Amino acid sequence: MKKRIMIFLLTLTMILSLILTGCSSSDEGTSSGAASTEENVDATVDATVEEEPKELVDLTLQLKWLPQSQFMGYYVAQEKGYYEEEGINIEILPGGSDIIPEQQVYNGAADVGVTWVSSLLKYQSQGWELVHVGQPFQKSAMLLVSKADTGIESAEDLAGKKVSNWFGGNEYEILALLESNGLDSEADLELVQQDFTMNQLMNDEVDAASAMTYNEYGLLLEAGYTNEELNVLDMNDEGVAMLQDCLFVSEEWIAENEDLYVRFLRASIKGWADASADPDVAGETVFNVDQSVSKEHQVYMAGEIAKLVVPEGFDPANIGYTDMDAMQQTADLALEYGLLSEEADLSETFVNTSYWEAATK
Amino acid sequence: MKREKIMRVFWPIGFGIAFLLLWEFGIFHDLLNLKPFQLPIPSEIAITLFENYEQAFSDMLITVTGALIGLVIGSFIGFCIAVVATIFPKWGFGGMILVTALNAVPIVALSPIMNLWFTTGMFQKIGVVTVVCMAAMAINAYYGMNDLKPFSLDLMHSSAASRWHIFKKLRLPNSLPNVFTALRINIASAIIAAIISEYFATSTAGLGFGIKDNLRKAEMAMGWSYIVVASIAGVTLYLFIVLVERDVIKWHASQR
Numbered sequence: 001m002k003k004r005i006m007i008f009l010l011t012l013t014m015i016l017s018l019i020l021t022g023c024s025s026s027d028e029g030t031s032s033g034a035a036s037t038e039e040n041v042d043a044t045v046d047a048t049v050e051e052e053p054k055e056l057v058d059l060t061l062q063l064k065w066l067p068q069s070q071f072m073g074y075y076v077a078q079e080k081g082y083y084e085e086e087g088i089n090i091e092i093l094p095g096g097s098d099i100i101p102e103q104q105v106y107n108g109a110a111d112v113g114v115t116w117v118s119s120l121l122k123y124q125s126q127g128w129e130l131v132h133v134g135q136p137f138q139k140s141a142m143l144l145v146s147k148a149d150t151g152i153e154s155a156e157d158l159a160g161k162k163v164s165n166w167f168g169g170n171e172y173e174i175l176a177l178l179e180s181n182g183l184d185s186e187a188d189l190e191l192v193q194q195d196f197t198m199n200q201l202m203n204d205e206v207d208a209a210s211a212m213t214y215n216e217y218g219l220l221l222e223a224g225y226t227n228e229e230l231n232v233l234d235m236n237d238e239g240v241a242m243l244q245d246c247l248f249v250s251e252e253w254i255a256e257n258e259d260l261y262v263r264f265l266r267a268s269i270k271g272w273a274d275a276s277a278d279p280d281v282a283g284e285t286v287f288n289v290d291q292s293v294s295k296e297h298q299v300y301m302a303g304e305i306a307k308l309v310v311p312e313g314f315d316p317a318n319i320g321y322t323d324m325d326a327m328q329q330t331a332d333l334a335l336e337y338g339l340l341s342e343e344a345d346l347s348e349t350f351v352n353t354s355y356w357e358a359a360t361k
Numbered sequence: 362m363k364r365e366k367i368m369r370v371f372w373p374i375g376f377g378i379a380f381l382l383l384w385e386f387g388i389f390h391d392l393l394n395l396k397p398f399q400l401p402i403p404s405e406i407a408i409t410l411f412e413n414y415e416q417a418f419s420d421m422l423i424t425v426t427g428a429l430i431g432l433v434i435g436s437f438i439g440f441c442i443a444v445v446a447t448i449f450p451k452w453g454f455g456g457m458i459l460v461t462a463l464n465a466v467p468i469v470a471l472s473p474i475m476n477l478w479f480t481t482g483m484f485q486k487i488g489v490v491t492v493v494c495m496a497a498m499a500i501n502a503y504y505g506m507n508d509l510k511p512f513s514l515d516l517m518h519s520s521a522a523s524r525w526h527i528f529k530k531l532r533l534p535n536s537l538p539n540v541f542t543a544l545r546i547n548i549a550s551a552i553i554a555a556i557i558s559e560y561f562a563t564s565t566a567g568l569g570f571g572i573k574d575n576l577r578k579a580e581m582a583m584g585w586s587y588i589v590v591a592s593i594a595g596v597t598l599y600l601f602i603v604l605v606e607r608d609v610i611k612w613h614a615s616q617r
Contacts, residue, residue, distance in 0.1 A: 102579070123579045126580075
């Protein structure tokens with residue numbers, strides 16, 4: 001019997017130590033994974049340190065997706081040394097299909113995150129103490145694309161068709177589009193999951209596929225389709241646009257780092273202004289950081305992103321401005337089409353525009 | 362003797378209950394510094410599951426159907442490869458090597474490929490599970506058909522048994538324990554393969570999609586209730602295979 005108790009205790013300590021080492025190794029994982037990007041930064045830091053000996057503060061930015069021109073403002077600011085001028089040693093963490101920015105920022109793996117407003121609202125409503133602190137994208141980039149011969153010219157034409165989206169929180173504009181046009185997303189058509197290519201649409205496995213203006217639509221053009229061969233439903237025109245890429249932080253972090261965040265935002269806005277003014281160069285800058293896709297695609301993407309950051313008639317001095325009407329529309333659509341179960345709270349606790357005002361003063 | 366029996370049941374159940382209680386009352390949360398909205402507590406998961414059981418159940422049926430069909434097809438193909446390799450050892454063994462190589466392809470790589478070949482989520486799932494299930498069966502069955510006791514083979518030869526007779530009376534029964542081992546391995550990997558394939562499938566049905574989609578969307582309790590359903594389904598199917606095995610190969614040493 002004694003022996004058995006010993007065995008039990010032994011297993012218990014083993015399990016505990018496993019849990020503990022599990023924790024510590026995951027910490028190591030993030031820091032060592034970051035090390036490679038740090039090296040690049042260090043190299044540039046060394047150069048400036050000689051001229052201006054100033055203590056740099058570390059700040060990590062978690063992207064929503066892979067390094068691409070979608071985030072060109074941050075890469076341009078990094079490349080041009082705007083973060084260093086503000087005393088920041090920036091580290092940009094790429095995202096991926098299983099990296100969830102909200103969770104990374106909440107866990108402290110990153111300080112500032114980029115995500116879609118609809119997704120952030122959802123996390124906030126579930127009790128995650130996260131704050132919206134800037135809105136680089138003024139418009140939705142979501143399109144629903146179909147081949148012209150499918151004859152889908154309006155949302156009503158989607159009845160009985162096979163429509164795809166990436167899901168995982170990216171589907172709400174499509175749901176809003178369908179339901180605001182009287183289509184039941186379960187009964188009237190088939191809604192399926194889309195992978196990260198456009199093959200399903202090209203191979204006619206689906207009739208209409210979701211596409212971002214700056215990425216998937218470009219893939220179709222690169223694959224040889226012309227604008228005439230494609231029918232496009234633009235969420236902005238359909239009145240179901242939700243805000244996308246925004247900046248957010250955790251309540252805990254911002255409480256202690258208000259000044260640091262304002263400096264980060266100021267540098268980022270400068271980066272976005274430069275990038276939007278000259279997207280070709282910005283696309284090249286991003287391509288030099290990460291060569292995962294072709295330079296042509298990065299440059300195409302940069303051009304499209306610039307249209308979202310500085311839309312026609314938008315004053316470039318207002319880059320990053322949070323349009324509370326668009327915010328309200330996002331929240332209303334999110335409530336109406338099932339993303340949220342109760343009305344979103346857009347008070348200052350959740351959407352704080354004072355940092356942007358301080359940064360653009 | 363009786364006391365021993367009670368203790369044998371008591372320890373695992375007691376451990377399970379203690380585990381759930383520690384989880385429910387936030388001890389794990391304190392230990393790992395997690396909030397309930399990051400790791401929902403068991404009662405919340407149970408309530409969510411209860412409220413959504415119809416959806417979860419229909420998703421489970423889809424995943425299990427795909428996993429089982431794939432399991433049957435994959436195991437059958439694997440078995441056939443073993444038979445061919447046994448009857449025609451000279452060239453049949455090449456099939457074994459091929460199937461082992463296929464087995465090394467990760468599911469995450471296989472799923473998008475199957476997406477290109479099959480248009481619906483169900484066929485894609487069956488395709489992935491089939492490939493995953495072939496190797497374990499081929500290797501185990503081949504081993505069972507060829508690892509014969511020398512005297513049995515001698516006996517067969519001394520009574521001038523034909524190759525077909527040796528196969529039917531000796532090799533086939535001899536391979537059954539290995540076949541069931543392969544089935545037990547396959548049932549676990551079939552469920553896993555089916556769930557992972559749903560991460561990438563052109564569909565919005567199934568446990569894998571439910572887990573992935575809900576965890577991304579901060580519906581943690583819902584995601585976890587899918588995880589619970591997935592493990593219940595896995596354990597049930599495993600037990601089913603174990604019971605069938607017990608019945609079919611009563612004569613084998615492992616069952617006595």
